[in-house]
Amino acid sequence: MSQTADVGVKPPPPRDERVAQRSLLSRLLTRPEIGALVGAIIIYIIFFAVAPPFRDLDSLATVLYVSSTYGIPAVAVALLMIGGEFDLSAGVAVTSSALVASMFSYQFTVNMWVGVVVALVVALAIGFINGYLVVRTGIPSFLVTLGTFFMLRGLNLAVTKLVTGNVGTNDVSNIQGFESARKVFASTFTVGGVAIRVTLLWWLLFVVAGTWVLLRTHIGNWIFAVGGSAPNSRAVGVPVNRVKIGLFMTVGFLCWFTGMHILFAFNTVQSGIGVGNEFIYIVAAVVGGCLLTGGYGSAIGAAIGAFIFGMANQGIVYAGWNPDWFYFFLGALLLGAILLNNWVRKRAEAMR
Amino acid sequence: MTTTTAETRAAAPLVRLTNAGKRYGNIIALTGIDLEVSGSEVTCVLGDNGAGKSTLIKIIAGLHQHDEGTYEVEGEPVRFNSPREALARGIATVYQDLAVVSLMPVWRNFFLGNELRKGPAMDLARMRRTAKQELLDMGIDLRDVDQPIGTLSGGERQCVAIARAVHFGAKVLILDEPTAALGVKQAGVVLRYIVQAKERGIGVVFITHNPHHAYPVGDRFLLLNRGRSIGYFAKNEISLAELTGLMAGGAELEQLTHELQQAGGEDSELRQVAAALEHEIAELGVGAAPRSDGPAARDERPSP
Numbered sequence: 001m002s003q004t005a006d007v008g009v010k011p012p013p014p015r016d017e018r019v020a021q022r023s024l025l026s027r028l029l030t031r032p033e034i035g036a037l038v039g040a041i042i043i044y045i046i047f048f049a050v051a052p053p054f055r056d057l058d059s060l061a062t063v064l065y066v067s068s069t070y071g072i073p074a075v076a077v078a079l080l081m082i083g084g085e086f087d088l089s090a091g092v093a094v095t096s097s098a099l100v101a102s103m104f105s106y107q108f109t110v111n112m113w114v115g116v117v118v119a120l121v122v123a124l125a126i127g128f129i130n131g132y133l134v135v136r137t138g139i140p141s142f143l144v145t146l147g148t149f150f151m152l153r154g155l156n157l158a159v160t161k162l163v164t165g166n167v168g169t170n171d172v173s174n175i176q177g178f179e180s181a182r183k184v185f186a187s188t189f190t191v192g193g194v195a196i197r198v199t200l201l202w203w204l205l206f207v208v209a210g211t212w213v214l215l216r217t218h219i220g221n222w223i224f225a226v227g228g229s230a231p232n233s234r235a236v237g238v239p240v241n242r243v244k245i246g247l248f249m250t251v252g253f254l255c256w257f258t259g260m261h262i263l264f265a266f267n268t269v270q271s272g273i274g275v276g277n278e279f280i281y282i283v284a285a286v287v288g289g290c291l292l293t294g295g296y297g298s299a300i301g302a303a304i305g306a307f308i309f310g311m312a313n314q315g316i317v318y319a320g321w322n323p324d325w326f327y328f329f330l331g332a333l334l335l336g337a338i339l340l341n342n343w344v345r346k347r348a349e350a351m352r
Numbered sequence: 353m354t355t356t357t358a359e360t361r362a363a364a365p366l367v368r369l370t371n372a373g374k375r376y377g378n379i380i381a382l383t384g385i386d387l388e389v390s391g392s393e394v395t396c397v398l399g400d401n402g403a404g405k406s407t408l409i410k411i412i413a414g415l416h417q418h419d420e421g422t423y424e425v426e427g428e429p430v431r432f433n434s435p436r437e438a439l440a441r442g443i444a445t446v447y448q449d450l451a452v453v454s455l456m457p458v459w460r461n462f463f464l465g466n467e468l469r470k471g472p473a474m475d476l477a478r479m480r481r482t483a484k485q486e487l488l489d490m491g492i493d494l495r496d497v498d499q500p501i502g503t504l505s506g507g508e509r510q511c512v513a514i515a516r517a518v519h520f521g522a523k524v525l526i527l528d529e530p531t532a533a534l535g536v537k538q539a540g541v542v543l544r545y546i547v548q549a550k551e552r553g554i555g556v557v558f559i560t561h562n563p564h565h566a567y568p569v570g571d572r573f574l575l576l577n578r579g580r581s582i583g584y585f586a587k588n589e590i591s592l593a594e595l596t597g598l599m600a601g602g603a604e605l606e607q608l609t610h611e612l613q614q615a616g617g618e619d620s621e622l623r624q625v626a627a628a629l630e631h632e633i634a635e636l637g638v639g640a641a642p643r644s645d646g647p648a649a650r651d652e653r654p655s656p
Contacts, residue, residue, distance in 0.1 A: 218467035218474055221456075225464050228453035235451040237436070237465035295455040 032289030033301030035341030039287070040308050042340075043333065047311060051319035057194045059318060064196075067310030068203035069258060070280050071303050075203075075210045076254040077278075078285035078302035080247040082214070084227035084294030085134060085141040087251045089126065089149040091277030096152050097123045097259030098269040099160055102169040105177075112177030120256050126152070127252025131245030153275060160271035173267045185257070186264035199261055203303070206254065210299030223247065227294030284309055287337045308337055364427030365390040366524045366555040367412060367443065373420030374407050381407040382579045383420065388572075389524060389555040394546060396566035397559045398599055399576030405559050408576070409528055412557060413445040414438030442523030446513045446530065454502030458494060459483035461501045462516050482519075490515045490548050492541075507538030511545050524555045531565045543569050563599045567592040575599065 047054045054063075073090055080087055097119045105115030130148055134141045157167065164170060172178060187198045214220035222243045225233040234240045263269055286292060287308055288301025312333050316326050365388040373383035382404040389395040399405050410416040411423065414432030422429050425441050432438045435445065452461045462483040468475040484497045492511045494504075501509060510530050517525055527546065531539040539562075546556055546569050560566050566573060573590060575583040575598055583590075583598060 212473075216473045216476070218469060221460055221464060221467055221474065224456050224460065225453045228455045232451045232453055233464065235435075235447065295453065 032296060032298045033304055034289070035343070036288045036301050036304040036308065036337065039337040039340045040304050040311070043308055043311050043315070043337075047315035047319060051315055054315055054318040057192075059314065061194050061196055061200075063310045063314045064200050064307070065310075066313050067303075067307045068197070068199040069261065070277070070284060070309055071203045071306030072199065072206055072258050072261075073251065073254045073277075074281040074284035074288075074302040074306045075206045075299050076247075076251040077281040078288060078290050078297055078299055079210055079214065079223060080251050081282070081285050081290040081292070082227045082294060082297040083223045083244060083247045084230065085131075085244060085247065086145060086282070087130060087248060088142065088145040088278050089130060089152055090145075090251055090255050090281050091274045091279070092149055092152040092156060093123060093126050093252060093255040093274075094259045094262065094277065095156050095269065095271065095274035096126065097256040098263040099156055099169060099259075099271060101260065102172050102263050102269050103160070103163050105175050106170050106172055107163060109175075112172065112175045112181045114177075115172075116181055116260060119259065120253070123252040123256035123259070124249050125252070126255075127249035128245060130252075131248030134248070135241040135244050149278065156271045156274075167272065168268050168270045171267045172263070178264070181260070182264040184264075185260040202257065206257075207299050207303045210302075214299060219243070219246075224295055227296075229295070280306075280309055283334055287334060287341060289341060305337075308333070364424065365393075366426055367557070368424045368427075369412070369418070369421065370424070371421035372411065372418045372423060374411060374416060375419050380579055382411075385421070385574070385576075385581055386584055387557075387574050389557055391523070391553045391555050392550055393571045394550050394556040394558055394569050395572045395574065396570035397557060397574045397576065398561060398563060398566055398595070400561055400599075402578070403576040404579040405561075405576060406528070407579075409445065409526055409557075409559060412438070412443065412524075412526055414443070442521060443526065444517035444520070444522035444524070445526040446510070446517055446528065448528045448530075448532065452501050452509060452513060455500050457498045458487075458501050458504070458512060459497040462486070462497075462512060462519070466520055486515050486519045487512065490518070490545060492545070505538055506534050507541040510534070510542050514542075514545055514549060518549055518552065518554060522554060524557065525549055526557045526559070528559050529561070530558070531560060531562060539565060561599070563592065563595040567595055 053059055073094065077087060077090055100122045101112075101115035101119035103115075104110070104118045105112050108114075126148065130141070130145055133139070133144045133148075137144070160167060160169060183198075185198070188195050189198065190196065214223060222233065222238045225238050226240045226243045230240050262273075284305030285297065285302045286305070288298065288303065288305035290297030290301065309330070312330050313326075316323060316329055321329070368388040369385055372385045372387075374381045385404075385408060387395060387397070387408070397405055397408060407416065411418045414435045414437050417431055417433070424430065425443070430441070432441075438445075453464065456464070459480045463474075463479050468479050468482070470478075480497055484494065487494055487497075490511065492508060492515065494508070501512060504512065514525065514527070514530070530542050530546075534542065543565060546558060549556055550569070558566065558570065567587075571587055573583070573585045573587070573595060574581060575585075575595075585595075
């Protein structure tokens with residue numbers, strides 16, 4: 001079929017004299033996440049300067065914790081965006097997963113882990129339905145997931161009220177299996193006197209895994225391709241629909257993970273939370289260098305984007321600014337980060 | 353016509369259409385088409401817009417099925433239900449829009465859908481090296497296979513798409529207007545590339561509306577007009593001038609000259625254009641071209 005074997009034994013072509021050995025800096029500048037990195041450093045320096053409590057390692061750990069709770073779903077949202085799609089239902093899907101796990105284990109008095117697995121199935125099913133509707137109908141994912149967003153939001157409240165008679169779930173901390181599940185999803189350990197939440201490790205793991213898949217595997221090649229041009233990818237044999245559905249299910253998976261963290265960190269879940277978080281995931285991905293139109297971006301960038309959000313979120317508190325202004329600052333900050341990102345990327349492209 | 357014994361199959365052309373046709377409902381898109389291409393041979397399909405070139409490619413590529421006549425691959429009658437089936441028989445099509453993803457690096461595009469794996473990951477080093485080497489072998493010397501393919505020129509992009517098809521085992525390449533959107537120099541690059549593919553033993557079906565591109569590289573020429581063959585020639589049976597004349601449609605050109613002369617009664621510039629056109633028509637020898645649809649022209653292989 002292919003002649004790769006013959007090619008393999010040929011000596012590698014000599015280095016092209018037209019390409020100067022690219023310096024580390026210039027290679028760094030062509031990465032999609034470079035703009036976000038510069039923005040993150042600037043924001044870090046600003047808060048470091050104006051907010052003395054921000055300088056503590058404990059504060060940094062808190063910032064990282066907040067970042068991780070947004071950063072975990074943002075990894076999947078970034079992959080999905082590179083694949084050319086949106087998911088507006090991600091924010092409430094987190095809540096749905098937590099509600100399902102909590103209510104299932106409580107109502108059926110089964111081991112907590114059973115509820116956790118049931119919630120996983122539900123979250124993956126939500127992702128599958130989103131993806132299936134998008135690829136089957138050809139309706140833009142923005143509209144499809146806007147629909148599922150409202151449906152889930154309604155279901156979260158209605159089903160919770162139906163089952164518990166309340167807007168929140170019952171405390172599940174006495175259920176068997178809670179402690180072991182808490183260890184996995186919401187434990188804390190100390191390193192050098194600094195309390196670190198386990199979500200930070202999971203976040204790192206997911207970012208590394210996402211980056212590896214994107215850059216080193218054929219699946220990653222397909223993700224970039226379906227986002228760059230779905231018809232052209234199909235023409236060369238990429239299973240476009242499977243890739244897209246898989247991406248929506250990945251979002252479902254990481255939403256489930258975040259939902260489990262919320263459940264085991266707080267023991268109860270309020271059915272109304274999560275609304276609006278989908279935008280934070282998307283913003284983290286975009287600030288991190290993902291193109292809204294697909295085909296370009298990185299998982300590391302989304303992580304940096306989430307870190308910027310975490311810094312803004314906590315930094316305003318540490319700086320003692322009036323928290324009423326939080327969303328204004330946040331919006332301005334994100335806009336600035338996106339502008340900076342665009343500017344740096346244009347400069348980087350010009351340097352090529 | 354159906355040659356199934358082993359020895360005749362060896363001699364059979366890679367692709368042969370006999371009296372092939374295609375209807376869409378009651379519209380006759382294509383009828384009575386004969387075409388063949390063997391290894392190391394370029395068959396050019398020429399025709400103006402709407403002549404049926406696209407339908408013809410779609411039949412060969414497996415996107416559509418023929419309704420009349422026969423389609424044989426290496427002497428065996430076939431009926432492809434999908435492009436994948438055609439690809440499995442070594443018939444690869446490079447479409448006008450190239451099927452490349454502009455934001456992705458050249459090497460990722462080259463292997464898209466056929467990634468080399470090493471365990472769960474891709475063999476990045478070998479993919480980069482192979483892409484570079486394959487392109488070099490076909491005469492394209494890229495500065496950097498890591499550059500997004502969108503930064504290449506149209507001609508280079510076309511060449512990458514062709515090199516990819518060749519690398520992944522194409523025996524027959526169908527090129528859909530590869531030079532249409534290109535400048536003179538870029539078109540030259542692609543033409544050189546077609547010759548390279550031919551020298552590697554690949555049969556090429558080259559679709560174009562430009563006789564100046566077709567003539568230098570082609571071994572056979574099929575001229576289409578309104579879904580019908582208006583001539584099928586081996587290279588030694590036709591000159592470039594005759595080919596151009598046939599393509600332009602002699603009568604229509606004369607009509608145009610006439611109109612220009614009338615319209616340009618008071619405009620000296622238009623009159624000049626008309627005169628130049630008239631001169632050109634005379635030079636081309638329109639009408640003198642051998643319009644042979646007969647079996648003699650069809651079946652005779654060009655003597656080298």
